Structure formats: structure tokens, C-alpha cells
Amino acid sequence: xxxxxxxxxxxxxxxxxxxxxxxxxxxxxxxxxxxxxxxxxxxxxxxxxxxxxxxxxxxxxxxxxxxxxxxxxxxxxxxxxxxxxxxxxxxxxxxxxxxxxxxxxxxxxxxxxxxxxxxxxxxxxxxxxxxxxxxxxxxxxxxxxxxxxxxxxxxxxxxxxxxxxxxxxxxxxxxxxxxxxxxxxxxxxxxxxxxxxxxxxxxxxxxxxxxxxxxxxxxxxxxxxxxxxxxxxxxxxxxxxxxxxxxxxxxxxxxxxxxxxxxxxxxxxxxxxxxxxxxxxxxxxxxxxxxxxxxxxxxxxx
Amino acid sequence: xxxxxxxxxxxxxxxxxxxxxxxxxxxxxxxxxxxxxxxxxxxxxxxxxxxxxxxxxxxxxxxxxxxxxxxxxxxxxxxxxxxxxxxxxxxxxxxxxxxxxxxxxxxxxxxxxxxxxxxxxxxxxxxxxxxxxxxxxxxxxxxxxxxxxxxxxxxxxxxxxxxxxxxxxxxxxxxxxxxxxxxxxxxxxxxxxxxxxxxxxxxxxxxxxxxxxxxxxxxxxxxxxxxxxxxxxxxxxxxxxxxxxxxxxxxxxxxxxxxxxxxxxxxxxxxxxxxxxxxxxxxxxxxx
Numbered sequence: 001x002x003x004x005x006x007x008x009x010x011x012x013x014x015x016x017x018x019x020x021x022x023x024x025x026x027x028x029x030x031x032x033x034x035x036x037x038x039x040x041x042x043x044x045x046x047x048x049x050x051x052x053x054x055x056x057x058x059x060x061x062x063x064x065x066x067x068x069x070x071x072x073x074x075x076x077x078x079x080x081x082x083x084x085x086x087x088x089x090x091x092x093x094x095x096x097x098x099x100x101x102x103x104x105x106x107x108x109x110x111x112x113x114x115x116x117x118x119x120x121x122x123x124x125x126x127x128x129x130x131x132x133x134x135x136x137x138x139x140x141x142x143x144x145x146x147x148x149x150x151x152x153x154x155x156x157x158x159x160x161x162x163x164x165x166x167x168x169x170x171x172x173x174x175x176x177x178x179x180x181x182x183x184x185x186x187x188x189x190x191x192x193x194x195x196x197x198x199x200x201x202x203x204x205x206x207x208x209x210x211x212x213x214x215x216x217x218x219x220x221x222x223x224x225x226x227x228x229x230x231x232x233x234x235x236x237x238x239x240x241x242x243x244x245x246x247x248x249x250x251x252x253x254x255x256x257x258x259x260x261x262x263x264x265x266x267x268x269x270x271x272x273x274x275x276x277x278x279x280x281x282x283x284x285x286x287x288x289x290x291x292x293x294x295x296x297x298x299x300x301x302x
Numbered sequence: 303x304x305x306x307x308x309x310x311x312x313x314x315x316x317x318x319x320x321x322x323x324x325x326x327x328x329x330x331x332x333x334x335x336x337x338x339x340x341x342x343x344x345x346x347x348x349x350x351x352x353x354x355x356x357x358x359x360x361x362x363x364x365x366x367x368x369x370x371x372x373x374x375x376x377x378x379x380x381x382x383x384x385x386x387x388x389x390x391x392x393x394x395x396x397x398x399x400x401x402x403x404x405x406x407x408x409x410x411x412x413x414x415x416x417x418x419x420x421x422x423x424x425x426x427x428x429x430x431x432x433x434x435x436x437x438x439x440x441x442x443x444x445x446x447x448x449x450x451x452x453x454x455x456x457x458x459x460x461x462x463x464x465x466x467x468x469x470x471x472x473x474x475x476x477x478x479x480x481x482x483x484x485x486x487x488x489x490x491x492x493x494x495x496x497x498x499x500x501x502x503x504x505x506x507x508x509x510x511x512x513x514x515x516x517x518x519x520x521x522x523x524x525x526x527x528x529x530x531x532x533x534x535x536x537x538x539x540x541x542x543x544x545x546x547x548x549x550x551x552x553x554x555x556x557x558x559x560x561x562x563x564x565x566x567x568x569x570x571x572x573x574x575x576x577x578x579x580x581x582x583x584x585x586x587x588x589x590x
Binding site for chain 2: 184210212213232235236237254258
């Protein structure tokens with residue numbers, strides 16, 4: 001955890017060095033530093049990383065940030081990756097986001113719950129059993145989902161081997177062994193160590209969802225949940241897809257879209273546990289409070 | 303005159319306080335789900351969500367009327383206790399697991415299998431279309447001739463189906479034959495809030511026997527599926543669909559209607575277990 005925090009502080013200093021213009025510094029000083037292409041890092045981290053004692057020159061470049069003293073290090077090694085500006089959200093929004101994005105089975109594991117997301121676009125294969133109105137309605141819904149965020153692409157393929165998302169019905173060829181004994185409609189997700197989802201199988205029971213309306217509802221409900229292994233909320237009205245109750249009038253609400261977009265935004269750290277997410281939010285908000293004009297970034301290395 | 307006005311105002315304020323207190327207590331137990339919209343209601347004081355391109359306001363929900371939980375509303379003095387036994391029976395037998403009250407949150411539209419005897423279909427539809435059922439708040443039952451419009455299908459089968467486990471033991475063979483779930487069962491589909499939205503009722507008419515027996519069974523099993531009620535009835539009442547010795551009356555009994563009125567008095571926004579239900583009952587009756 002300590003390591004993670006240091007790395008995180010580094011990201012803040014890294015980001016601020018190149019983009020932020022501190023109120024108490026003049027533009028010339030900023031230019032000079034930009035040309036030097038170094039970084040500000042916390043002094044505590046400096047002491048651990050470097051054996052050399054701080055010099056008078058180092059102390060001349062100290063910068064105070066909140067309770068931290070930052071020291072300037074020339075030619076500081078840069079991490080590879082893409083920087084994306086931190087996306088600020090207020091506490092009400094984050095309350096709903098945390099509720100749906102971090103699924104856990106028992107309360108004691110809440111802080112360790114991770115957010116999961118699709119790294120690559122979804123390539124959906126629909127079996128022959130999904131046809132007519134449910135197929136059309138589902139495709140329309142999937143298209144609407146694909147328009148919510150640039151980071152969540154949805155497409156359809158006609159060959160199962162080209163897909164990473166299979167939708168089939170009970171009685172079809174069993175594409176996913178984990179669902180063979182599943183009597184009810186359900187899905188099975190696969191994710192890697194970085195909590196990146198890379199495969200899904202969704203199976204519907206057409207005997208139970210016995211007409212087009214029920215089948216369409218089930219397909220959309222399960223598909224939506226599988227977009228992030230979401231936990232559905234018991235605080236939102238049933239018309240929202242992020243709500244855990246049935247409604248005939250379910251539609252992708254403004255809030256659904258905003259939460260989904262945020263989940264796929266790279267202005268947050270991806271694949272983290274709830275506790276890390278909360279720490280990051282706290283730290284970012286603290287930094288913004290101290291330097292309201294600061295621009296903070298997340299570095300995504302993969 | 304002034305005294306009367308002061309007294310009236312005092313009573314009114316007191317009643318208002320009680321009502322406000324009750325509503326707050328209900329909200330603490332079962333907070334209303336929030337419906338966010340970009341239309342700002344007049345005198346808005348609720349939750350606000352600031353999104354990138356939008357500001358959303360949570361709609362305020364109206365106060366819940368819990369008078370349906372007052373025993374004085376009904377002809378049966380212990381109706382609430384009887385209801386709780388029927389609705390929450392599993393909690394008395396298995397204290398380890400919570401049992402949550404299930405409800406149909408959407409209108410029930412029934413499709414009857416054309417293979418059912420005509421007489422059974424007609425009488426069943428007439429029974430559950432009775433005007434007295436229309437007075438049960440939050441419960442709507444209608445019929446359709448097309449499966450595509452239904453969310454509740456009643457299907458005949460020739461398979462040997464039972465609504466209990468294979469190893470379930472009866473005292474006598476007669477008890478087994480008379481059991482409501484011998485030759486009939488249902489499968490209900492609910493969301494995470496224990497609200498039903500789809501069901502299939504299977505019945506094996508050949509196994510059950512005459513049209514009258516099939517009708518009686520169908521009426522009973524359907525009634526149970528309205529709340530996944532338990533078969534534990536404390537008092538004998540042959541007019542009731544909940545009684546094993548039900549007399550197959552032409553009209554639904556007052557008792558059965560009362561049970562439905564209690565069950566569907568409010569569509570609960572959250573899971574309701576026996577303990578919460580008891581607290582709601584106390585809340586409803588404390589100022590009775």
C-alpha cells in the first residue's frame with residue numbers, strides 16, 4: 001500500500017510539473033523547469049530512493065504542497081503511459097458510483113472489492129436462438145451503450161471465433177461450461193489480474209422468459225450488468241438500469257449514462273479496489289482544495 | 303371562541319407532528335428510492351446530482367399510508383398475525399436465513415393454456431376477474447389470449463410434477479394426493495428486491511382428476527403465487543383458498559381479500575422481513 005501511495009504522489013507531482021502553473025510561481029520559473037524536464041517528488045520519498053544527502057541547491061527548489069515538501073529532481077525517470085486528466089465528481093455522484101462499481105459478497109470484503117471493466121471493445125456473437133424483435137431491440141440497446149463512452153466499444157460479429165461475448169439460449173450448444181447447470185438466465189465473466197474483463201458468455205432461459213418482451217428485458221438487464229460486473233443499487237428508482245428492481249419502463253437514464261461513462265473514463269484509476277479508489281479521491285480532492293487551479297493526472301501504463 | 307380555536311390548533315399541530323414523525327420513521331426503515339430528473343420541482347429541497355452537462359434533482363415521494371396494517375380495518379381481529387404467519391412462515395422454521403416478503407410489482411397478465419378444459423378456463427377467469435379484487439390496492443390481474451402479451455402463463459403438462467422435493471414425506475397416501483402441490487407447481491421470477499415480474503404455473507389435469515378438482519387446485523395455487531404464501535393456516539376457514547379443505551366457492555372470500563389487501567397495501571421499495579413488518583405494524587397501530 002505504501003508503495004502505491006508513493007507512486008500516486010509521484011503521479012501528482014509529475015502531472016503538476018508539466019501542466020500546472022502554481023499561483024505563487026512566476027511564468028519564467030515555470031518555463032525553466034519545463035525545459036529541465038525533471039520532477040517534483042515528496043522529500044520523504046527522495047530520502048528513501050536516493051542515498052545522496054540533499055544539497056543547498058536542492059533545498060532552494062523546495063516546494064510546499066499541503067503538508068508535503070517536494071524536492072525537484074532533474075532527469076527523473078519518466079514512466080511510460082498515457083496521462084489523462086483527473087475527472088472530478090462530487091460526493092453524491094461518487095456515492096452512487098461506488099455502490100454500483102464495486103461488487104462484494106460480504107461486508108468484511110467491501111474495501112477489497114475491485115472495479116472491473118472491459119479493456120477491449122465487445123465483439124458480440126448472437127446465437128441463432130436470439131432472433132426477431134428481441135434481437136433487434138437488443139442490438140439497438142447495445143448501440144446506445146456503445147455511444148456512451150469512447151472507451152466502451154460494442155460491435156456484432158457473425159462468427160463465434162471472432163467474438164469475445166457470446167449470447168445464447170438454454171438448449172443451444174453450451175458455449176460456456178460454467179453455465180451448463182445454470183437453470184436461470186445468467187452470465188459468466190472472465191477477467192485478468194488487472195481486473196480487465198476479456199470474455200463473457202450470457203445464457204438466457206427462453207422457457208422462463210417466454211415471450212419477446214420478457215426475453216428482451218432479460219437480455220438487456222444481464223448485458224448491462226456484465227459491462228462492469230456491476231452491483232445494482234437499491235437506492236435508485238426501478239426505471240434506471242443501475243437499479244436492482246424490475247420496471248417495464250426501464251430506460252438508459254441520464255444517471256445511468258453518467259455512471260457508465262465515469263466507469264469507462266480514464267480520468268480515474270482503473271481496476272482498483274474500493275479502498276484505493278477512496279484514497280485516491282481523497283488525495284485528489286485535497287490537492288484541488290489546496291491548489292484549485294491545479295491540473296491532476298492519472299498515468300495509465302497499460 | 304378563542305379557546306376553541308386554540309384547542310383546535312393544538313390538536314391539529316399534534317396530529318401533524320404524529321403524521322410527520324410516522325413518515326420520518328417509515329423513511330428510516332424503508333427509504334424511498336430516488337428518481338432523478340433534470341426538472342427542478344417547485345420549492346426543491348432534496349438531493350442534487352451535478353453531471354457534466356446536466357443537473358439532476360431527486361423527486362420527492364409522497365407519504366405512505368399504512369392504515370392497511372391496522373386490524374380495525376378488517377373483520378378479523380387477529381388478521382395481521384395470521385397474515386404474518388402466511389407471509390413469513392419460513393422465518394419461524396429457519397431462523398438462520400432471512401425471508402423477505404415477495405410482491406408482484408407489475409400488473410399480472412395471465413395467459414391460460416388452450417389445452418385446459420373450457421369450463422376450468424371460464425370459471426377461473428371469472429373468479430379472478432371479480433370486482434372485489436379490483437379494490438385491492440397495487441394488485442391488478444387481467445387475462446389475455448396471446449402469450450406475447452402475458453407475464454404469467456398457466457401451462458398444462460402430462461409430466462409427473464410436484465411442488466415439493468422428491469423425498470418429502472406425507473403421513474398417508476391420501477395426504478399426498480390432497481396436497482396442493484401434487485400435480486401442480488409454479489416458478490416465479492423476481493428481481494433483487496423480491497418483486498415478481500414473470501411466472502409459469504404448471505398443472506397436470508390428468509393427475510388431478512375432474513374439472514372441479516382442477517379448477518379448485520388452479521385457483522388455490524394461483525392465489526399462493528401472488529405472495530409465495532406458506533401453507534401454514536392457523537384457523538380453519540373453508541371459504542379460504544388457503545385452507546386445505548377449501549370449498550371451491552364461486553367468489554373469493556373476504557378473508558382472502560383481506561390477506562391480499564395487507565400484502566399489497568404498499569409496494570415496498572426495499573426488502574421487508576418479518577421484523578421490519580412488525581415494526582411497520584406497530585407504527586401503523588400506535589396512534590389507532
